[in-house]
Ligand SMILES: Nc1ncnc2c1ncn2[C@@H]1O[C@H](COP(=O)(O)OP(=O)(O)OP(=O)(O)O)[C@@H](O)[C@H]1O
């Protein structure tokens with residue numbers, strides 16, 4: 001191979017590497033696909049290149065990116081699966097080189113008008129993910145001669161990158177947890193950005209400075225709580241959260257949980273009371289997780305009860321059940337909201353302004369208790385209060 005040829009080849013592969021680096025750093029699919037089509041056109045010396053995504057339901061392709069896609073006309077332009085070269089590439093899952101497209105009966109000729117480009121030569125590769133065709137990458141009109149095997153290899157490599165990007169973005173969009181996460185992060189991040197921006201202004205006075213610092217601290221705490229909730233939820237959903245079997249004293253665990261929440265209750269002048277009989281038997285469960293549930297429910301009781309409220313935590317063992325009660329005399333939950341209360345991200349609309357939160361707390365609690373074979377019962381009346389009742393299975397230790 002001649003030196004100049006070698007160097008252009010190296011340049012081409014450098015460009016490929018650049019694109020694959022972009023791939024891991026951006027979730028902006030359009031930006032990435034645009035880079036890929038431009039690289040495809042440049043590297044194969046073609047007049048234009050485009051990516052057509054396959055819409056399985058309607059058995060058709062639509063243009064997602066094209067190196068010559070200046071006009072909005074092209075975006076979303078439809079190409080049928082059954083009478084196009086893209087369809088052939090997708091169904092055979094193989095690249096195709098065609099030197100005279102106009103003479104090829106498989107070519108979808110109607111495309112020339114809206115795109116304003118007459119296709120002569122064409123090189124197309126399928127965009128394949130693990131189990132299916134997601135689209136087609138096509139380069140058209142080689143500037144000199146026909147498309148080569150070298151062009152094909154490059155386009156295949158670019159096509160593989162595009163397929164991963166498309167798959168990643170789809171997975172990303174599908175995971176509602178992640179899209180909600182991104183959505184939820186926006187508010188605290190915006191507040192942080194505003195506060196820190198204001199803090200850098202010379203004209204603010206000492207009182208404002210303290211307020212801004214306070215708001216930055218609050219928002220940072222909130223972000224950190226959100227991060228833990230999201231992590232818990234993701235672990236619980238994917239089954240990656242291990243559960244232990246401890247045998248533990250429930251009264252001690254409840255006392256510790258209340259201690260954690262005591263300062264929050266004091267802030268709102270609530271009384272926080274623990275009522276348990278001294279001879280309660282030990283419970284076999286994951287101690288830390290049950291504690292996490294209790295803390296979460298007490299935190300809700302504190303948040304959704306007006307100042308000066310009363311929160312009572314108690315526990316009982318009846319027959320084959322262990323029951324933990326968290327009772328408040330707060331705002332209560334409207335009847336029509338009750339069926340939704342354990343849904344991820346659900347917050348009672350009327351109570352949203354009462355306290356900050358992500359709406360994940362109860363869904364995490366529910367998952368933890370259900371994994372233990374139990375359930376959470378709610379009894380609530382608006383303006384009277386709420387009782388959260390944790391039912392856990394209880395097995396009497398053998399030999400007693
Ligand atoms: N004890 C309660 N009294 C009144 N409403 C409650 C109570 N507990 C929960 N709620 C309502 O249920 C909603 C969901 O509770 P959940 O704990 O899942 O979310 P959150 O407290 O808003 O946020 P976080 O994810 O920070 O816990 C709350 O937003 C609130 O509207």
Ligand SMILES: [Mg+2]
Pocket residue numbers: 296299300357361362
């Ligand atoms: Mg909560």
